[in-house]
Amino acid sequence: MATYLFSFYCVFLITLFIVPSYITYKRTGINPFKFTKEETAINYVGKAYKIISAFAFVTISLNAFLPSIIQYLVSIECLVSDTIVWIGFGLIHLAFLIIFIAQRNMANEWRIGIDNENKVNLITKGMFGISRNPIFLGVIIVFIGLFLIIPNAVTAIILVTGVLVIQVQVRLEEEFLLNSLGDEYKEYMNNVKRWLL
Template sequence: MLIIGMSALRLRTVKRHTGHDAYSFGRHAEIQGVAERIWRITVISALVLATIAWQVPHWEDVLGRADWASSAPVRWLSAVLFAVAVAIVAIAQTQMGTSWRVGVPEEGLGKLVTHGLFSWSRNPVFVGLLLALIALLLWSPTVMSAAVLAAGWTLTMMQVRIEEEALTAAHGDAYERYVAKVGRWFGRRHGGRIDEA
């Protein structure tokens, strides 16, 4: 809920500052419509699973949850991982400023963001979202939470490829230089400095 709330607030802020709707799933290409449906199913499923796991701690026993999953170290690891995920998403959304979008808008992309977390990952928002789903899987390791993680990974891979094509078309050589310097998920390549586009 926290990540969804932060994202909704960010959508409203971007619209207020740019006049453009930052929620752009399904508008750029038909495949984004598929991605949007997977995203909705994933988010709703994650919320339902997280709520059940939080409110009814032993429900996973019916599904064969391993004993190690309810140990204090695993619970702490899951909680810390989720907190890190929320921080990554919040910081990355803030650093994108008015360039932040959900999907690829018809009116085009904003400025290419290469500073802050984006100097270490081309997709820090997605990294944070995937970490949150991994935290859910650790907290409640069931077939259902594994399916939610798999759906989230599928969506992420689809959307990243769509966005990479759009960024290449919009920013050309500047984006190609960025790709050469920063990994899709994390890590700088060649230790070089990122040129702001």
């Protein structure tokens, strides 16, 4: 299961982030990766997210290839159970599906960060008719799933900090979209929840 999780996470990153970014660039000429080195709030969010993702990758790698080291990451014993592990795997697969569909809905509008250079087109179809942030929702579900599969202090920190960073990014993006789209985005906010409820 540990090597499967490693393989799944690699496929997850390639299929849901690297490939869509490449396809968007080839179709539009726009680099969808919009974090820069400028000292802005959104760029600090991007840096934080890179660190969180790196910790997740290292933890998953250790779990797969050096499991003896995992014991030093302060396991949360009350959550160690095959049933909880299976729930975790169910969640990460559900998240993959949610993000995959949402990215297809976004098509050429796929961005990582805030695009201040190109015209913004609001996507309201598909998953975006259910949640204003289905991709971020999927990422949060991945963090929860990872914590359930490998319940320890590191994955707990990844979950908590990941959720906090996503909350900040969502609000920064909402402010940007309100400034860019005005009443169109206000109406969308009134009709569709930020998450699900």
